[in-house]
Amino acid sequence: xxxxxxxxxxxxxxxxxxxxxxxxxxxxxxxxxxxxxxxxxxxxxxxxxxxxxxxxxxxxxxxxxxxxxxxxxxxxxxxxxxxxxxxxxxxxxxxxxxxxxxxxxxxxxxxxxxxxxxxxxxxxxxxxxxxxxxxxxxxxxxxxxxxxxxxxxxxxxxxxxxxxxxxxxxxxxxxxxxxxxxxxxxxxxxxxxxxxxxxxxxxxxxxxxxxxxxxxxxxxxxxxxxxxxxxxxxxxxxxxxxxxxxxxxxxxxxxxxxxxxxxxxxxxxxxxxxxxxxxxxxxxxxxxxxxxxxxxxxxxxxxxxxxxxxxxxxxxxxxxxxxxxxxxxxxxxxxxxxxxxxxxxxxxxxxxxxxxxxxxxxxxxxxxxxxxxxxxxxxxxxxxxxxxxxxxxxxxxxxxxxxxxxxxxxxxxxxxxxxxxxxxxxxxxxxxxxxxxxxxxxxxxxxxxxxxxxxxxxx
Amino acid sequence: xxxxxxxxxxxxxxxxxxxxxxxxxxxxxxxxxxxxxxxxxxxxxxxxxxxxxxxxxxxxxxxxxxxxxxxxxxxxxxxxxxxxxxxxxxxxxxxxxxxxxxxxxxxxxxxxxxxxxxxxxxxxxxxxxxxxxxxxxxxxxxxxxxxxxxxxxxxxxxxxxxxxxxxxx
Numbered sequence: 001x002x003x004x005x006x007x008x009x010x011x012x013x014x015x016x017x018x019x020x021x022x023x024x025x026x027x028x029x030x031x032x033x034x035x036x037x038x039x040x041x042x043x044x045x046x047x048x049x050x051x052x053x054x055x056x057x058x059x060x061x062x063x064x065x066x067x068x069x070x071x072x073x074x075x076x077x078x079x080x081x082x083x084x085x086x087x088x089x090x091x092x093x094x095x096x097x098x099x100x101x102x103x104x105x106x107x108x109x110x111x112x113x114x115x116x117x118x119x120x121x122x123x124x125x126x127x128x129x130x131x132x133x134x135x136x137x138x139x140x141x142x143x144x145x146x147x148x149x150x151x152x153x154x155x156x157x158x159x160x161x162x163x164x165x166x167x168x169x170x171x172x173x174x175x176x177x178x179x180x181x182x183x184x185x186x187x188x189x190x191x192x193x194x195x196x197x198x199x200x201x202x203x204x205x206x207x208x209x210x211x212x213x214x215x216x217x218x219x220x221x222x223x224x225x226x227x228x229x230x231x232x233x234x235x236x237x238x239x240x241x242x243x244x245x246x247x248x249x250x251x252x253x254x255x256x257x258x259x260x261x262x263x264x265x266x267x268x269x270x271x272x273x274x275x276x277x278x279x280x281x282x283x284x285x286x287x288x289x290x291x292x293x294x295x296x297x298x299x300x301x302x303x304x305x306x307x308x309x310x311x312x313x314x315x316x317x318x319x320x321x322x323x324x325x326x327x328x329x330x331x332x333x334x335x336x337x338x339x340x341x342x343x344x345x346x347x348x349x350x351x352x353x354x355x356x357x358x359x360x361x362x363x364x365x366x367x368x369x370x371x372x373x374x375x376x377x378x379x380x381x382x383x384x385x386x387x388x389x390x391x392x393x394x395x396x397x398x399x400x401x402x403x404x405x406x407x408x409x410x411x412x413x414x415x416x417x418x419x420x421x422x423x424x425x426x427x428x429x430x431x432x433x434x435x436x437x438x439x440x441x442x443x444x445x446x447x448x449x450x451x452x453x454x455x456x457x458x459x
Numbered sequence: 460x461x462x463x464x465x466x467x468x469x470x471x472x473x474x475x476x477x478x479x480x481x482x483x484x485x486x487x488x489x490x491x492x493x494x495x496x497x498x499x500x501x502x503x504x505x506x507x508x509x510x511x512x513x514x515x516x517x518x519x520x521x522x523x524x525x526x527x528x529x530x531x532x533x534x535x536x537x538x539x540x541x542x543x544x545x546x547x548x549x550x551x552x553x554x555x556x557x558x559x560x561x562x563x564x565x566x567x568x569x570x571x572x573x574x575x576x577x578x579x580x581x582x583x584x585x586x587x588x589x590x591x592x593x594x595x596x597x598x599x600x601x602x603x604x605x606x607x608x609x610x611x612x613x614x615x616x617x618x619x620x621x622x623x624x625x626x627x628x
Contacts, residue, residue, distance in 0.1 A: 009597030180592035
């Protein structure tokens with residue numbers, strides 16, 4: 001923590017509540033712009049519900065296309081929160097402090113967005129209740145607990161509920177700060193939302209224990225969610241390239257790769273938009289880039305394992321699929337872009353300290369990773385379905401329709417709009433964690449150098 | 460019986476706050492009737508404060524039990540209510556049930572933990588009593604709950620420790 005500045009509580013409140021207590025000039029036009037895209041997306045959904053899934057490019061045998069790709073993508077992004085927040089909290093990594101709230105928020109909003117895609121993909125979303133709720137006793141229609149499509153809502157529902165509660169509990173002290181800085185209806189709102197937080201030792205102690213306990217509970221959920229999403233594919237023996245035992249860890253590590261990259265993107269934007277240079281410092285990007293190198297290498301190993309296990313079996317359909325994915329137009333172009341953006345360009349760059357400490361470079365490389373990771377999901381889902389299978393007598397190549405592209409665009413605008421709305425009412429960087437860092441860190445003289453030292457609580 | 464009052468002394472340094480806590484202990488105020496309020500989590504014991512034991516760790520176990528029970532009811536109930544025999548295998552698919560049971564167990568544990576955190580933090584309590592908004596700006600508040608007959612004594616102790624301001628509610 002070499003770049004740390006000593007800040008008093010007044011300055012921390014003043015700087016970190018800048019977006020809450022006043023409205024930056026860019027905020028309203030940006031939110032309105034995003035709102036236009038969001039409304040456009042909802043209109044597209046309406047058109048699709050009215051006219052049916054025929055308006056998409058989905059057709060036999062490719063029934064899972066851009067919607068399911070985007071669903072897996074956003075579930076992947078959601079792994080940022082718990083990876084950053086829970087693991088770094090449990091390991092008491094000091095640099096986690098400005099990152100945790102943004103990461104948890106990204107988890108909640110990306111999961112919320114991910115949920116939309118299977119719903120709209122179902123074509124008739126109001127019939128979703130048959131899918132997971134055992135309510136139609138009269139007709140004897142019940143959910144099929146043996147289907148991974150039923151496991152999914154349970155996994156994602158658990159993760160979304162847990163992440164939202166995790167986020168809320170960590171917000172309580174900061175809501176108390178906002179209550180003390182506002183008047184009128186806002187004060188009433190924050191008084192109720194903070195539940196009357198006072199900041200006595202009992203409450204602080206429970207806040208610390210809660211952070212650790214909830215982190216420990218959320219970590220197994222985090223691993224299970226993308227494992228279960230991967231089983232949507234892996235327990236389907238009929239589709240080439242899907243029936244793979246390595247899918248669960250492959251999906252989880254891939255999700256962490258894309259999620260942590262998304263946190264980097266978000267942190268760079270937060271620093272630029274709100275001018276939080278004292279809180280989000282190059283050292284944080286440096287630490288995240290180091291973490292990303294490890295995650296990306298693990299992901300590359302699993303990508304390699306997934307490919308090699310498929311080819312090594314020498315089964316003709318599996319080999320033909322891999323040949324198509326990597327060497328046939330247009331999949332070969334997508335594969336090259338996927339590999340370059342997902343690994344080959346960003347990871348070697350991150351080996352250079354100059355790049356890790358350059359926020360613009362980190363921003364663009366993190367965006368590259370997520371282009372690659374979206375393509376990875378597309379290349380897993382669509383080519384396997386596109387090949388002619390036994391007993392399939394009509395098949396067509398999948399062309400993504402403009403409506404599907406529109407809904408992909410909607411998903412990004414939706415997440416960004418939710419983030420900006422949140423930023424207006426709640427602090428994006430945890431105030432109490434930042435202040436705690438100031439209290440627990442002190443400068444010590446070692447020989448001729450002065451170093452910041454962090455005090456640890458006794459267990 | 461005398462009415463209960465809440466008196467707050469406001470201090471600008473942690474040391475002054477700790478002195479006030481020591482003063483209250485020396486004056487014979489019972490543990491649990493006075494507390495320190497801060498806008499930052501200070502290391503435990505920084506003010507010589509009394510932190511009663513909590514029972515938070517019981518909550519996740521209780522929640523997990525509720526979660527797993529609901530999961531078994533859901534998975535077994537739906538399979539038995541609409542039995543589909545696949546390849547002569549048993550109706551209850553244990554592997555599939557385990558996945559849903561795992562998720563609902565964890566969900567129960569998380570929800571109960573959050574309920575536990577709120578309950579053990581003695582929240583919600585929208586009546587803040589004697590409080591000052593400067594506490595979340597770095598000042599230290601020392602609050603005493605006392606009867607009418609000890610009110611002046613409490614104010615005296617807080618003043619002696621160097622309170623910038625004393626408030627009563």
